[in-house]
Amino acid sequence: MTVTIVGAQLGDEGKGGVVDLYGDRVDVVARYQGGDNAGHTVVHGDQEYKLSLVPSGAVRGKVGVLGNGCVVNPATLFDEIDSLRERGLDPDVRVAERAHVILPYHRVLDGIEEDAKSDSELDAGTTGRGIGPTYEDKVGRRGIRIGDLLDPDVLRERLEYVVPQKRALAEDVFGVKTGEEFDIASLYEQYRRFGERLAEEGMTVNAGDFLGDRIDADENVMFEGAQGTSIDIDHGIFPYVTSSNPTAGAAATGTGVGPTTIGTGEVIGIVKAYLSRVGTGPLPTELSDDETEEELADQIREKGGEFGTVTGRPRRIGWLDVPMLRHAARVNGFTGLAINHIDVLAGLGSVSVGHAYELGGETLETMPTTTERWADCEPVLREFDGWSEVDWSEVAAEGYDAIPENARTYLEYVSDELDTPIYAVGVGPGREQTVVLETPFE
Ligand code: GDP
Ligand code: IMO
Ligand code: MG
Numbered sequence: 001m002t003v004t005i006v007g008a009q010l011g012d013e014g015k016g017g018v019v020d021l022y023g024d025r026v027d028v029v030a031r032y033q034g035g036d037n038a039g040h041t042v043v044h045g046d047q048e049y050k051l052s053l054v055p056s057g058a059v060r061g062k063v064g065v066l067g068n069g070c071v072v073n074p075a076t077l078f079d080e081i082d083s084l085r086e087r088g089l090d091p092d093v094r095v096a097e098r099a100h101v102i103l104p105y106h107r108v109l110d111g112i113e114e115d116a117k118s119d120s121e122l123d124a125g126t127t128g129r130g131i132g133p134t135y136e137d138k139v140g141r142r143g144i145r146i147g148d149l150l151d152p153d154v155l156r157e158r159l160e161y162v163v164p165q166k167r168a169l170a171e172d173v174f175g176v177k178t179g180e181e182f183d184i185a186s187l188y189e190q191y192r193r194f195g196e197r198l199a200e201e202g203m204t205v206n207a208g209d210f211l212g213d214r215i216d217a218d219e220n221v222m223f224e225g226a227q228g229t230s231i232d233i234d235h236g237i238f239p240y241v242t243s244s245n246p247t248a249g250a251a252a253t254g255t256g257v258g259p260t261t262i263g264t265g266e267v268i269g270i271v272k273a274y275l276s277r278v279g280t281g282p283l284p285t286e287l288s289d290d291e292t293e294e295e296l297a298d299q300i301r302e303k304g305g306e307f308g309t310v311t312g313r314p315r316r317i318g319w320l321d322v323p324m325l326r327h328a329a330r331v332n333g334f335t336g337l338a339i340n341h342i343d344v345l346a347g348l349g350s351v352s353v354g355h356a357y358e359l360g361g362e363t364l365e366t367m368p369t370t371t372e373r374w375a376d377c378e379p380v381l382r383e384f385d386g387w388s389e390v391d392w393s394e395v396a397a398e399g400y401d402a403i404p405e406n407a408r409t410y411l412e413y414v415s416d417e418l419d420t421p422i423y424a425v426g427v428g429p430g431r432e433q434t435v436v437l438e439t440p441f442e
Pocket of ligand 2: 007010011012013037038039040124125126127128129130131132225226227228231240241242243278279280309
C-alpha cells in the first residue's frame with residue numbers, strides 16, 4: 001500500500017514530522033519532486049534532524065528513494081548522508097538514474113535571475129539552490145541525469161553541449177562574469193567522481209522498478225512531498241512558486257509508480273493551523289496590516305519558530321486561508337488531514353480564519369487562477385474563541401478528547417469545510433507530541 005504526504009499550503013506545514021510519525025509501519029520513503037530547497041524537520045527525543053534531500057524515513061532507518069522527478073545536488077546529498085552517519089544513523093538512500101542533476105552553474109543562474117527579476121518584483125525569493133534552472137534544463141532536454149554521471153563519456157558530451165550555452169547566458173544576457181562553476185574540465189572531474197561514489201555505494205536505481213518490486217512484495221511505501229500545493233508550478237500562485245509539482249499526481253510521474261497504484265492508497269494533506277510563507281508574492285490573510293497585526297505575527301513567529309529551515313529567513317505569518325485549503329483538497333484528493341501547530345495558537349483570545357474572499361463584489365470560496373486577482377482578494381474572516389495553553393504532551397498521551405474544546409471546534413470546522421477526516425493533530429514538534437486518530441497503514 002502507498003501513502004502520499006502532501007503540503008496543503010505554502011511549504012513547512014510539518015510534512016517531515018508526519019512522515020516520521022507514520023514511519024514505523026513503512027518500508028520505503030520516496031521523494032517524488034523538488035531537491036535541496038526542502039527542509040524537513042524530524043524531532044525525536046532530544047534529537048532534531050533537518051533534512052533537505054535524504055527522505056525523512058532515514059531517522060527510523062527506512063530505505064529512502066529520490067525519484068526521477070527530483071533534482072539532485074550530489075554535493076548536498078553526500079554531505080547530508082555523511083553528517084547523518086556522524087550522528088549514528090545509517091541512511092540507505094537510492095537515487096533514480098532518471099533524476100536530473102543540479103550543477104554549480106544552476107545555483108549561480110538561480111541567483112542571477114532572481115536579481116534581475118527583483119526590479120519588477122517578479123523574484124520568487126528562491127532558496128538559491130538552483131532548482132528552477134535545473135528543471136528548465138530538464139524540460140529543455142539539455143539536462144544531465146544521475147545515470148549520465150555513471151558514464152564519463154556521456155557526461156563529457158553533455159557538459160560540452162550545455163556549459164558554453166550557460167556561460168553565454170550568464171555573460172552575454174545578464175552581463176555577469178563567470179568562474180569555475182562554468183568550467184567544463186573542473187565540472188567533469190567533480191561530477192565524474194560523484195558518479196563513482198554513487199556506483200561504489202550501489203545507490204542508483206530505476207525508481208519505478210525498485211518501488212514496484214517493493215509494492216508487489218506487499219511492502220508499505222510512503223511518498224514524501226516537498227514544498228506545498230500553493231507553490232506548485234501548475235496549481236500554485238505563479239510565478240511565486242517552485243519549479244515542480246508538490247501535488248499528489250506527481251507522486252506517480254515523479255517515481256514511475258502507476259497512478260492506479262497510488263490512487264488506491266491514501267493521500268494525506270498536511271495543514272499548518274495558520275499560514276507561514278518564506279518568499280515573496282501576495283498573501284491575503286497575512287498579519288501585516290497594522291502594528292497590532294505585526295505584533296501578533298511576531299508572537300506566532302517566535303513561538304512557532306517560524307524561520308526558514310534552509311535559509312534561516314523569518315517567515316511571513318497569516319491566518320489560515322480556507323479557500324487555499326479547498327483548492328488543495330480538490331487538486332490532491334485528500335483522504336485524510338494532519339493539522340499541525342495547534343499548540344502555537346494557544347493563549348490567543350481569539351483565532352481567525354479567512355473563510356472566503358471578497359473580490360469585485362463577489363464572494364469566492366476557492367482561489368482565483370491568477371495571482372493578480374488573488375492579490376486583490378479581501379479575506380472574509382471568521383473568528384473562533386481561543387484556547388488556553390495546556391500540557392500538550394499530556395494531551396497527546398490522552399488523545400483527541402483531551403484537546404481543549406475550542407481547538408476541537410476549530411479543527412472540526414476545517415475538516416467539515418474540506419469534507420475530509422482528521423488523521424492526526426500536531427500539538428508540538430516531537431514525534432510523541434501528536435494526537436493520532438487514524439494510522440493509514442492499518
Ligand atoms: P516541512 O518542510 O513541512 O517538513 O516542515 P518544516 O520542518 O520546515 O517546518 C515545520 C516546523 O514546525 C519544524 O520546526 C517542526 O519541528 C515544527 N512542527 C511540526 N509540527 C508541529 C506542531 O504541531 N507544533 C509545533 N509547535 N511545531 C511543529
Ligand atoms: P519544504 O519542503 C517553503 C519557496 C521559496 C520560494 C519558492 C521558489 O521545506 O516545505 P525554489 O528555491 O524552490 O526555486 O524557490 O518556493 N520554497 C519553499 N517554501 N518550504 C519549502 O520546502 C520550500 N521550497 C521552496 O521560498 O518562494
Ligand atoms: Mg520545510
